[in-house]
Structure formats: C-alpha cells, structure tokens
Amino acid sequence: MTIQFNDETFRDDYTFNNSEWAIKRFPFPFHEDSYMYSVNMEQHRGGPEGSVYEMRFDVDEHYVSEMKDRAMVLDQDPLRCQSLPHMTLAGWDLLELIMASKSEDYPDLFELHRNGNQWRWINKPMGIDHSFTFMDETTLPYGPMEYITRQAQGDFAVLDQRDEMLWMDAGMVTTQADWSLDFDIGMNFFEWHAPVPKAHEMGIFQRALKFLLNIQQGAPARRLNWTMTVNPLLDTSPENYHKWGIQKTTLTPENIAHKQHLRVELQTFFRLPRSNALVFPIRCYLCSFQDLMTVPKWGRRLHRVIRDLPEELATYKGFIDNRPMMLDYLSQFDDGLPTSPGIWPDLETEPPLKSKLA
Amino acid sequence: MSKFEFPKSITSRPVWGTLEVRSGEHHLMIAEAEGAEAILDIATPDLMAKTHLIYIPKGTGYAERLRALNSAQFYEGPSYEASLQRIRRVLEDTHMGLQVYLTGTEGMMGQAMSEVMTVGLPHTAIQTEHRGSVARRMQCVHCKGITEDVEVDPFVCAHCGLNLFVRDHYSRRHAAYQGVCVDAEDHGNVPEPKGIYE
Incomplete structure (x- = not known):
C-alpha cells in the first residue's frame, strides 16, 4: 500500500494522530494480562503482513513529521547525536544497512543505486536525491551515522563490542524514554542500565548481554519495551525534563482519554559487518488511551496490567502519581472476560465490550 | 576519622579501593x-x-x-x-x-x-x-554545567540555577554524577536540602 504521510506535531499544539491503520498495527506490548521484566528476545525475521515487524526498518505515516521533529531537537541541542572517534566505520555500516533495507523493503519510497563506491540515494518522502562516495565523509553533509539517522525513525544506539562487553560509543537519541546519551556515552552495558530497578537482581542484564554478544550478521533480533507519556511528546529527554515534566500534572479525568499515551519501543539489534559493532534501533510508537480502547482485548488487558504492576516499576516508569486516574478510566473497558494469548488485536475473534450496566 | 563507608549502590557508581605498595620503577x-x-x-x-x-x-x-x-x-x-x-x-x-x-x-x-x-x-x-569529603562532582543534565564539591541534596546548579537532585548514576567520561531538576513536576516545591548520605 502507499503510505499517506501525516503533517503533524509532537510538541506545542500536539496535532499527532494515529489513523485506524496505525491503531490496528500498533505494537501492543503485553502478551498476557500481567507484566514483569524478561529478556523476551526473538528473531527479527519479518512478521504478519502490514505489522510493524514485517520490514527491517518500519516506515509509517509519522515518518516525515518525526524527522522534522528530530531536526528541531538537533538544532536546539547537537549533543543528542554523538559518535566517539573510533565509531565512524560503524556509522558507514549503519548507513549501508538502512539504505539497502529501505530500498529493498520500500522500493516505491527509497532507491539506492550503487556503482562501486559511487552511490546515489533517493528518499522520496523527504525529497532527497543525493550522490556521494561510500566511505568518504567529505561527500556527506554530516557524519554517516547522523546523515542516515536523520532519515530513519527511532533512536539509534551504536554499540562497540570488545572485551566480551558492549559499549555505548555512538548514538542518535531524540525520542528517548528519559535517558541522556551525552551522559551515558562511553559506558558499558551494565553501567548505562544501572538506574533500572529490580532487573539487575533478576539477572536480566547478564542474560541479555550474553544473547546480544552472540548476535550474528544477517540474524537480527527484537523485543518490545514500554512506558507512559502524557501528550504525544517524542522528546521526553532528561535534558528538557524541567520543561516537559509539568505536563504530567495536566492530566484530568476529562482529558485522560486523548492526553495519556502508551509509549512502546520496538527494539531491534543488528550486527554490523565491517566494524563488528551492534546497532540498537529503538523505535518509538505512541497511542492514546482512547485509540487503544477501540480494541476490546487491549482495553481489558491494559487495565489489568496497570492495576497489578509493582509499585517500583510504576515509579520508575514515571506514572505512579497518575496511576489511580488511569485505573478509573481503564476499568470502564474491563468487563472481566478472559483475553486471548499474544499481542495481536484479534478483532475478529475477541468479543466486544460487555456493558457493565447490563 | 577520614575513611567513609559508602552504602551499596547501582552498577555505574565507582567503587574505591585501598592503596597498597606495588612494585615498579615509576x-x-x-x-x-x-x-x-x-x-x-x-x-x-x-x-x-x-x-x-x-x-x-x-x-x-x-x-x-x-x-x-x-x-x-x-x-x-x-x-x-x-x-x-x-x-x-x-x-x-x-x-x-x-x-x-x-x-x-x-x-x-x-x-x-x-x-x-x-x-x-x-x-x-x-x-x-x-579519603576526606564525601562531596560529589555533579553534572547538570539540563545545562551540562559541572558543580564541584556538592555536599547536599538537592542543590542549586552553579550555572543555570535549577534545583537539582543528586543521582547515583555516574559517568566516567564526565567524572561526575548526574543532577536532575527536582521540581519539574511541581515548580517551586523544593525539599529542604540535607547531606547526601543522611
């Protein structure tokens, strides 16, 4: 299908909106009625047609507007994109991976023409037609990682692998769930995850690291992660927290349906061929509560997950103060019926909401 | 008494040792x-x-x-x-x-x-x-300025003036802990500062 790109904002007047298509393909992150940390990795080898899993780098209706938002963030704070000097080769690897994947997966939107090291890249949605020399930085307007991630949705952490460890040595981070690339750059896997509660004691990071170190070229992996955001704000950075934090307090029973968003990260992991680095795209999807509630299964399940989430996790994810109001709203969509296993909406087979007044 | 026992903390926080004589020419x-x-x-x-x-x-x-x-x-x-x-x-x-x-x-x-x-x-x-003071070197995550010798939590950023709370998250590159705005969700509601380990 041809994607109709939205003209929308993720700040100020917040005109962001999901079409019915986008709602149905939203990566709902709960495969059962409760949630606890787990490594939950699976192979990233496609998925149901039209789902966010289908392509290596999903492109959706928010693409063009998200890239405009990224450009604004970088304009105000160039430190959101950094690469330590030894990571340039990994940047070229990433540029090749994204250009090759997008041109193969979306031939109507992207084209890559290669003649030796003379490359021509056409990005139709963003109006780019650019010829350059592969591996020659002087032929690009930015470093290779910055150049290509200004044209790809989601944050990108580029991890160097040495001494049986992963190091956060480069990244493009403008849509983060509250972590600072500028602060964390150069840290190892355990250090940058240090503030996450509980998971260290559960051995989650030891197991995840072991899995990630063994990812092979051509065999990427993926997992989902989630948090909550008031307003469809992409730039929930700690850098700007003193500006956006107050928005959390603007939630009321009257506006919660359209103001409160479930924020889901599709995290993928690709081994890069020349540098042996690992690239970790963190793609952010937002969906308002009222849009989620159009899927009966998700309505039932979200209420149960949020209700039963341990206090420590609700605090870490930053919505402990708003949880009672969320539950008041969500409970209207939980009629107590069982839910089918798995994350998919199952609109054909799951029963509609049973009125509790009946 | 100038030795201080730091409480157990998160994995990014450095752990300091005890000096001992090593062999070597320099x-x-x-x-x-x-x-x-x-x-x-x-x-x-x-x-x-x-x-x-x-x-x-x-x-x-x-x-x-x-x-x-x-x-x-x-x-x-x-x-x-x-x-x-x-x-x-x-x-x-x-x-x-x-x-x-x-x-x-x-x-x-x-x-x-x-x-x-x-x-x-x-x-x-x-x-x-x-040895000595347990004060911290703090980086303000908002303005990136470093405030030296911070003894209390929260404290005022020496550069941008925001009230920051003291995290245990530590960056070796910056040689600093991270300071984050304490009243972002309730402007002006700044807790009374107390010693970092109190």
Whole structure:
C-alpha cells in the first residue's frame, strides 16, 4: 500500500494522530494480562503482513513529521547525536544497512543505486536525491551515522563490542524514554542500565548481554519495551525534563482519554559487518488511551496490567502519581472476560465490550 | 576519622579501593586533602625514592609531613585545575609499568583517572582510595554545567540555577554524577536540602 504521510506535531499544539491503520498495527506490548521484566528476545525475521515487524526498518505515516521533529531537537541541542572517534566505520555500516533495507523493503519510497563506491540515494518522502562516495565523509553533509539517522525513525544506539562487553560509543537519541546519551556515552552495558530497578537482581542484564554478544550478521533480533507519556511528546529527554515534566500534572479525568499515551519501543539489534559493532534501533510508537480502547482485548488487558504492576516499576516508569486516574478510566473497558494469548488485536475473534450496566 | 563507608549502590557508581605498595620503577601519587593520610600509611623510603608526589591541600596541612617522605619529586599545587597541566606533562612521559595512586575526593579521583586512561595506561595500573569529603562532582543534565564539591541534596546548579537532585548514576567520561531538576513536576516545591548520605 502507499503510505499517506501525516503533517503533524509532537510538541506545542500536539496535532499527532494515529489513523485506524496505525491503531490496528500498533505494537501492543503485553502478551498476557500481567507484566514483569524478561529478556523476551526473538528473531527479527519479518512478521504478519502490514505489522510493524514485517520490514527491517518500519516506515509509517509519522515518518516525515518525526524527522522534522528530530531536526528541531538537533538544532536546539547537537549533543543528542554523538559518535566517539573510533565509531565512524560503524556509522558507514549503519548507513549501508538502512539504505539497502529501505530500498529493498520500500522500493516505491527509497532507491539506492550503487556503482562501486559511487552511490546515489533517493528518499522520496523527504525529497532527497543525493550522490556521494561510500566511505568518504567529505561527500556527506554530516557524519554517516547522523546523515542516515536523520532519515530513519527511532533512536539509534551504536554499540562497540570488545572485551566480551558492549559499549555505548555512538548514538542518535531524540525520542528517548528519559535517558541522556551525552551522559551515558562511553559506558558499558551494565553501567548505562544501572538506574533500572529490580532487573539487575533478576539477572536480566547478564542474560541479555550474553544473547546480544552472540548476535550474528544477517540474524537480527527484537523485543518490545514500554512506558507512559502524557501528550504525544517524542522528546521526553532528561535534558528538557524541567520543561516537559509539568505536563504530567495536566492530566484530568476529562482529558485522560486523548492526553495519556502508551509509549512502546520496538527494539531491534543488528550486527554490523565491517566494524563488528551492534546497532540498537529503538523505535518509538505512541497511542492514546482512547485509540487503544477501540480494541476490546487491549482495553481489558491494559487495565489489568496497570492495576497489578509493582509499585517500583510504576515509579520508575514515571506514572505512579497518575496511576489511580488511569485505573478509573481503564476499568470502564474491563468487563472481566478472559483475553486471548499474544499481542495481536484479534478483532475478529475477541468479543466486544460487555456493558457493565447490563 | 577520614575513611567513609559508602552504602551499596547501582552498577555505574565507582567503587574505591585501598592503596597498597606495588612494585615498579615509576610511581605517580596524587593526594588531595586528607588523601595525604593514605600516602603516609603506605610510604616507604624505597617506594618514595621512585615516586612523583603531587599534593593538593584544599585547606589541609600535610605538606611538611609529605615533604619529609623525600619522594623523587614533590609538588604542592593550589588546586586540581592548577595542577592539571603538570599532571598531563608527567603522563606524557609515561611508559608502561607506571603505577598510579589517587587518593582524596571522588571528584579528583574521577578526573585524574580519566586523564590516566586517556594516555592509554591500563586501568589495572591505577589504584584509588577515598579519603576526606564525601562531596560529589555533579553534572547538570539540563545545562551540562559541572558543580564541584556538592555536599547536599538537592542543590542549586552553579550555572543555570535549577534545583537539582543528586543521582547515583555516574559517568566516567564526565567524572561526575548526574543532577536532575527536582521540581519539574511541581515548580517551586523544593525539599529542604540535607547531606547526601543522611
């Protein structure tokens, strides 16, 4: 299908909106009625047609507007994109991976023409037609990682692998769930995850690291992660927290349906061929509560997950103060019926909401 | 009593050790304030004869006792910043096998450690021991400014003036802990500052 790109904002007047298509393909992150940390990795080898899993780098209706938002963030704070000097080769690897994947997966939107090291890249949605020399930085307007991630949705952490460890040595981070690339750059896997509660004691990071170190070229992996955001704000950075934090307090029973968003990260992991680095795209999807509630299964399940989430996790994810109001709203969509296993909406087979007044 | 037992914390927080004599032909010791005591504890004539000792008093008075150790070179610097060019010059001449001893506040040790790593010495060649003040060197995540010697939580950023709370999350590159706005969700509601470990 041809994607109709939205003209929308993720700040100020917040005109962001999901079409019915986008709602149905939203990566709902709960495969059962409760949630606890787990490594939950699976192979990233496609998925149901039209789902966010289908392509290596999903492109959706928010693409063009998200890239405009990224450009604004970088304009105000160039430190959101950094690469330590030894990571340039990994940047070229990433540029090749994204250009090759997008041109193969979306031939109507992207084209890559290669003649030796003379490359021509056409990005139709963003109006780019650019010829350059592969591996020659002087032929690009930015470093290779910055150049290509200004044209790809989601944050990108580029991890160097040495001494049986992963190091956060480069990244493009403008849509983060509250972590600072500028602060964390150069840290190892355990250090940058240090503030996450509980998971260290559960051995989650030891197991995840072991899995990630063994990812092979051509065999990427993926997992989902989630948090909550008031307003469809992409730039929930700690850098700007003193500006956006107050928005959390603007939630009321009257506006919660359209103001409160479930924020889901599709995290993928690709081994890069020349540098042996690992690239970790963190793609952010937002969906308002009222849009989620159009899927009966998700309505039932979200209420149960949020209700039963341990206090420590609700605090870490930053919505402990708003949880009672969320539950008041969500409970209207939980009629107590069982839910089918798995994350998919199952609109054909799951029963509609049973009125509790009946 | 200048030894402090830091409470158990998250994995990015550095863990400091206890200095011990290592064998080697070249030794560099940097002692800040009460860190002088850690040097006095391990000094032997043989060790000090091969040592370049740098002392940053920060209002303490150990100079005479340290000078009496007869180190190969002794330098008393008025501040870490003032001593930095000299430290870099010493590290420039460094060859493998240099043993480095850092003792004093976390801020000084963290900064000096990153200088030592920059010249390519392995971290195994660096020993540390915390002595004296438990104040922290803090980076404001908002304006990126560094506030030195922070003793209370929350504190006011010396650069942008925001009220910041003190996190345990630590960056070796910045040699600093992270400070984050404490009243972002309730402007003006700033808790009464208290000691970081109170």
